[in-house]
Amino acid sequence: MSEAARETARFAALAEQSNVGPHTLDQLQADIRRVVTTYPSRPIEPLFHEVRELRDRAFNLLEGRQAPHHTRDLYLAAGLLCGVLANASFDLNRYHEAETQARAAFLCGELAGHNGLRAWLRGLQSLIAYWDGRPRDAVQLAHAGMEFVPENGTAHIRLASISARAWGQLGHRTEALAALRQADEHRERLTPDIEHDDPGGMMSFPLAKQHLYAGTTHLWLRDPTSLTHAKEAANQAIQLYQADPPERRRLGELALARVDLAQVHLATGDLDAAADQGHTVLGLAATRRTESIDKGLDRLARHLNEGPAATSPTAIGLREAITHHRARALPPGETT
Structure with missing residues (x-):
């Protein structure tokens, strides 16, 4: 019986060991909050490498020993970081890598038992599609x-x-x-x-993004009433985004709202207003370029080419500016 007691004591000592303490988790969670807060307004490529290092830190901690509640916290952290990498991979036009990161993130969400993360990741997978x-x-x-x-x-x-x-x-x-x-x-x-x-x-x-998505929805429908709703929603989104402090302004989403507004102006015959919005978007994209902005500009260029004013100097100038922008490749993010 003495030997059995000693074996139990050795197990208890082993079970008590942990490679994760309150400071370790607090620091990791603080780093995650900083990343997700600044992501919408930062260039993506340098941020990608920073997030990759944080993900590796979470993975390394998970390979060690910790209390079960700390393991759940680490899976949640790893899932959030893989989710950010998935979003960044998509923004850098790497769809396959984005889907791989999203699947791994969802698995972490499952292991953490976190519905909010699982719902967010299904949304990200839906956006990629x-x-x-x-x-x-x-x-x-x-x-x-x-x-x-x-x-x-x-x-x-x-x-x-x-x-x-x-x-x-x-x-x-x-x-x-x-x-x-x-x-x-x-x-x-x-x-x-x-x-x-x-x-x-x-x-x-945020509400601004809800207006952005509503505007895009109405724009796809393209009848006169829908175009009116699309214009209203895009303008509401732009106003809300511009009301944010510059350091927190979601530049990519603001650019997409302006792309939609340009499309509405073009569909309703206001070429000059469409061109003003298009050139503004190109200025924003120079600061924060993403795959979705590029695709939005591609659609705008196609509609410029199809419209009655396709040969006007204004339309030609905007198409050439978009072509020049597209000729500059997206940053070659290493998406592993």
């Missing part, structure tokens, strides 16, 4: 994300808004408008105790 020209997959992934009720925050508003854009891309007016109403209903149900996303930043879905 949307921009990859797979709107039906985008709808299915957004609906799959709705299965996870987040602990708090705006994940379901985001999923409904993503679904609306995908339905709009498919030309399904009824479903698109229903998804926009669903997003509004989720927004109305937010209360002060659950409205904040954790860790916030790029993981949150």
Whole structure:
């Protein structure tokens, strides 16, 4: 019996050992909050390498021994960081790598048992499908994300808004408008105790972004009433984004709202206003360039080429500026 007691004591001593203390987790969580807060306004390539180092730190800690509740916290941290890498990979036009990172992030969310992260990641996977020209997959992934009720925050508003854009891309007016109403209903149900996303930043879905997605949805539908709604929503998004302090302004999303506004102006015959918005977007893209901005500019260039003013100096000048912008490759992020 004495030997059995000594064996139990050795096990207890081993179980008590941990490579994670309160300071380690606090520092990792603080680094994650800083990254997700600054992501929407920073150049992506240098941030990618910083996040990769943080992910490796989380992975290394998970290979050690810690208490089960610390293991869950580390899986959540690893999932968030893989999610940021997935988003960055997509922004750098690396769809395959983005999907790989997103799948690993979702696995971490499963192991952490965190619905908010799982819902956010299904939304990211849906966005990747949307921009990859797979709107039906985008709808299915957004609906799959709705299965996870987040602990708090705006994940379901985001999923409904993503679904609306995908339905709009498919030309399904009824479903698109229903998804926009669903997003509004989720927004109305937010209360002060659950409205904040954790860790916030790029993981949150502010009202400006909801207006942006609504505007894009109406733009896909393209009838006169929808174009009026698209213009209103894009202007609302721009006003809200510009109201943010410069250091927190979401430059990529602001650029996308301006791309949509340019498309509305072009569709309604105001070429000069479309060109003003297009050149403003090119200025923003010089600071923070992403794959979605480039694709938005590509659509604008195609519509410039198809319209009655295609041979006007204004249209030619904007098309040439977009072509010059596209000739400069996206930063070659190493997306592993």
